[in-house]
Amino acid sequence: MARGFFISFEGGEGAGKSTQIARLAAKLRAKGYDLVVTREPGGSPGAEAVRHVILSGAAEPFGPEMEAVLFAAARSDHVEQLIAPAIARGSIVLCDRFLDSSRVYQGGAGDLDPGFMTALERVAVNGTIPDMTLIFDIDPAEGLKRANARRGDETPDRFEKETLAVHQRRREAFLAIARSEPERCVVIDASASPDDVEDAVTAAVFAALEARAAREIVEG
Template sequence: MHDDSQPAPPAPLKTPGYFVVFEGGDGSGKSTQVNAVCRWLESQGRETVRTREPGGTELAERIRELLLDPRHAPVDSVTEALLFAAARSTHVRTVISPALERGAVVVSDRFLDSSLAYQGVGRDLGEDWVSTINDRAVNGTLPDLTVVLDLPVDEARRRRETREQAAAGTTDRIEAEGEDFQHRLREVFLRRASAAPERYLVLDARASVEDLTAQIQQRIAHDLDHPDAAVSTATGGDR
């Protein structure tokens, strides 16, 4: 059983830029909202860097291919977690941190919370252990805002099945995990959000795309207009 009374996630380092991450189960609509937010930010004249995890660099994209390819199943949990951390390390140092230092808005489809959920809880490695191996990977670079698109597991499954039928695609190795695994992931995202509500925005992903986009834009606009209101305590990192 996992302790629900864990301390709040560490605050991000203060940078000239703004870092927003989208989290949630597969089928929750993250990609749709990432696209919408990036278009909106660009229309406002903001330099916007769209990225994803695992991925974002050539090396990290190669690691992504290995991680998600069902032909490589099973992959032991420790190896999986270390590969995600390796991809994250090059992603942070090559893409995310430089963009934030020059004042850009970075929009990422998944980040550290996904590892804490998928490997820490889903793979039973423990959130503390996964957090420890990722300390150097993130190098103190954490989201200013994490948008959690929350979707009941049965609805997420229906959406994935519809998507796969339409695209005649295959399920990747992690999507293929059972519903108990998916329930545990959902609980982690919600618990972490409840521990730091000032840095998370939890939305019901069953709402219309337009309504979700409007709520996300409103929150990001507020944060960008009031940068001093953001938590600015520097934690971790060696930069």
Template sequence: MTGRFITLEGGEGAGKSTQLRALAMALRARGLEVVETREPGGSEGAEAIRTLLLTGSADRWSSRAEALLFAAARADHVEKIIRPALARGAWVLSDRFLDSSRAYQGGADGLADADILALHRIGSEGLLPDRTLVLIAPQAVVEARLAARDGNHSDRIGGRAVNFHRSVAGSFQRFAAQEPERMRMIDASGGITDVTDRLLAQLNDLLQ
């Protein structure tokens, strides 16, 4: 059995965490071993860095410091969780990965994409997902989901200005247009089952 690495990407409130759980359930029903994970986090070391990244004041870290911290967390995550699971034939589903760093610290915060990719090459040996599913939802849907999830208590990245998050969304769309084989845009509006079916449809070729 060939292990597969699938990432779910998108802006805040797109429904990634909900869909990751639903997709994992659907893949397990097909007899696959599935590892659910997230970024920043996933491994013990990366979870410690996650706390540093998502708590504190908005200006706690510069964009460059953030990029380095994300790269360090990802390196540990890849080494301790992702590569071992793939080696034994498991499917790994991750809520965010490299493309979030490209969109948040790169596209929205102004760092060069080449620099983000260089950090990834050094820290994680350039590992890329087999398929990246980018969830896109209307603004009204996103706002309702965020209100239900966070109330008035967003983390230091999720709580940034609307223009920042619009830039993030634009970056994801640009990446998907540049890499259509790896990255697929998914309409994340509607019922959970409907969205999960759309995700599965974009994995059919990997499930053969």
């Protein structure tokens, strides 16, 4: 591919995104694709420094606007230092969370002004939008149960610790994004077994890559 392919993975806590990213990455590498696997918040040195501030809850007392600004700053560094260069050289980029998490966590479920969020997003991504977004959908109660089991004795992070009602609002916000952008978003039933989820992810991603390759042939 002359230009790479950018896939973001979204969803609530405990939806299994990390597991499925690792499985998909192994399949793509086996097919010979050049691959970059990354995450948000984080993914570049500057963004990783901001990640600790956000997830530790250190920014929470300053309000959701400050958290949104920090996310945007981290995303801007991530895009400019890692994601955009990888796409430009033809790599497939798999990113655990991207702009839709900000839309949901600080926007739809965080009650921040849509105009404020749109302005932050425009600056942060600088035109870099995922070609495909997989939204892992799971009942928040089950997702939190999984997250708690995975975390063990570790302290819940800034977002895991919030109420079930807040997590439900986030689920609804993710599904609303999927309905509004069906050409980009694919909803994955994350309540299924890991193998069944893997099959759904594999089918969706390889179909998208094949369609992309076919378009490139037609376009010359």
